[in-house]
Amino acid sequence: MKISKKVPALGSLAGLALLLSGCVQTKNGKPYGFVYDYLAVPGQHVMDWFANIFGGSYGWAIIALTVIVRMVLLPIMVKQMRGATVQQEKISMVRPQMTALQKQQKAAKTPEEQQAASQAMMALYRNNGISMTGGIGCLPLLIQMPIFAALYAAIRYSPELSSSIFMNIPLGKSSWILAILSFASYLLQGYLSMLGMPDDQKKQMRMTLLLSPVMILFFTMSSPAGLGLYFFVGGLFACIQTLIINFYRPRIRKEIQAKMKENPAPVVEPVVTKPAEPEPKAVAAKQTSVKNRNRNAGKQQHHR
Structure with missing residues (x-):
């Protein structure tokens, strides 16, 4: 069992968001539909409200939205990361x-x-x-998915957002700078998550932890820079969450060791179940059938 099953989650999030954003229809150049009416338009209003607070800067508006979303999700994310850490320590001990x-x-x-x-x-x-899923849940990703899709649609269909510039970066166009920064932030998060991890699991996790930053890199390179900014700030928050878990990892390890010493699990040995032996009547009937075949064969030879 590997804890790395969480990797496809980011891909699912991106795929669902792109699917939702692709559901926006246009008529005479004007967007419409469920996704546009209930995600893009509210997203535009939220971005406009934040931008007014920050002097018309949509870049700072995206950063503010990302910080608020991550702060709301921080307790859930830390709890799930702690659960995954508990699973890692248990696996290491067995x-x-x-x-x-x-x-x-x-x-x-x-x-x-x-x-x-x-x-x-x-x-x-x-x-x-030990959980088969490694203590990883999809709730934080499911909560972020509508926000992510709304931001994608708002940047794509809002003239103010798509034409906005932040730090000399057009938010409506792809930016390799923000793509690299997003890649670096999630790569750093993966490195931090391996600090204090048992050596026997580091080898399994290295390739997996590299896949997520690479996926973020390719996705942000083909998306508006506003999404790259969202991923970059989110990656920094992921690093903070990982540092919090690393601070508590020694305590978690001691708690698990103490519990396993108090209530040691029995040693499990494979028990091979032998095929059921045929019943005596069936054996006798089979032997009789064989004897009859042999007797008939002998008679045929005698007549010849």
């Missing part, structure tokens, strides 16, 4: 037994042995309270 069961799965020669090893692995997860 790694020797898990490795032994994996070797037995590879060495299994019969379907019964493979099934027994798989059941033993599931029992190992269950007895130690």
Whole structure:
């Protein structure tokens, strides 16, 4: 089991947002439809309100919106990251037994042995309270998805937003500078998340943690710079969340070790279930049938 199952979540978020933004229809050059009416238009109003506060700067308006969204999600994100950290520490502690069961799965020669090893692995997860999903949830991403789609549609269909310039960067056009900054922020977050992580899991996580920044890079390079700004600030907040978890990781590790010492889980061994033996009556009937066939064969040879 790998904690890296969270990687496709960012791709799902981006795909859903693009799907929603693509549902905006136009008639005589004017956008309309559910996504435009209920996401883009309210998003434009929110951006206009924030921009008025910051002297007409839509760049600072996007930053303010990102900060507010991330502050609201911060407790949820920290809780989920803590849950994922707990799972990582538990896996690290049962790694020797898990490795032994994996070797037995590879060495299994019969379907019964493979099934027994798989059941033993599931029992190992269950007895130690290890989740198959690694403690990762999609709630923060689901909450961000409408905001992300609204921002995308607002930048695309709002003349004020699409023509706005922030730090000499047109927010309505793609920006390789913000794409690289977004990539760097999420790459830093991935590096920070490996600090204090057990060595046996770092090797598994390195490639996975690189995929998310690369995906962000390609997405922001083909999107308006306003979204790149949103991702960049969001990446900085992700780094802060990771630092918070790293600060509590030693305490989490001690708590898990204490609980496992007080209530040690039983050692799980594969139990191979042998095929059911045939009933005596069935064996006798089979033997009788064989004898009759042999007797008939002997008679035929005798007549010849």
